[in-house]
Amino acid sequence: MLALEFIDREADGPLADAASATAWLAERRIRSALPPGSEPALAELRAAAESLLRAAAGGGRPSAAALDRVNAASAAAPVAEQLDWPGGGRPRRWLATSALPQAHVLALLARSAMALVADQPNRPLRECDAPRCGRIFIADNPRQRWCSKACGNRVRVARHASRHRHI
Ligand SMILES: [Zn+2]
Secondary structure, eight states: OHHHHHHSGGGTTTTSSHHHHHHHHHHTTOOOOOOTTOHHHHHHHHHHHHHHHHHHHHTSOOOHHHHHHHHHHHHTSOOEEEEEOOTTSOOEEEEEOOSOHHHHHHHHHHHHHHHHHHTTTTSOEEEOOSTTTOOEEEOSSTTOOSSSHHHHHHHHHHHHHHHHHHO
16 A cells, blocks of 8 residues: 555655655656755655554544645646546546646645545554554554564564563
């Protein structure tokens, strides 16, 4: 899910400058380029999206500022659904926008965060319980507390070690 990858710490490096952010987006099949100088807007939206997802995972509400930021990013790039029907091919829908590439990219990221928190009943968001992780993930079942097997194992090993230390 795009919004989860967007706020993940693993994206800190790739999203730090416009050129590598453009490459990061291309790997996710988003072909609009981010121009140099768009880093602050990207970082602001990223913080707002993270605030939305953490609020959803914790059962709370994000700040009004974070909500405004995400809504504004989406509103800055209105889209029109269009139909292509090539000769001999199948009809295909696509989204046209007259917005600049930067606004288009930020809107896609904002809408991904919106979809993720609004669809929450079916896809519960959680914050990983493992120490020093805190990653937001989609829980496959209601009892899942860790984002990955690695985190679960880390917690079990730590528990085991602390039990044995006290004996
Ligand atoms: Zn984790």
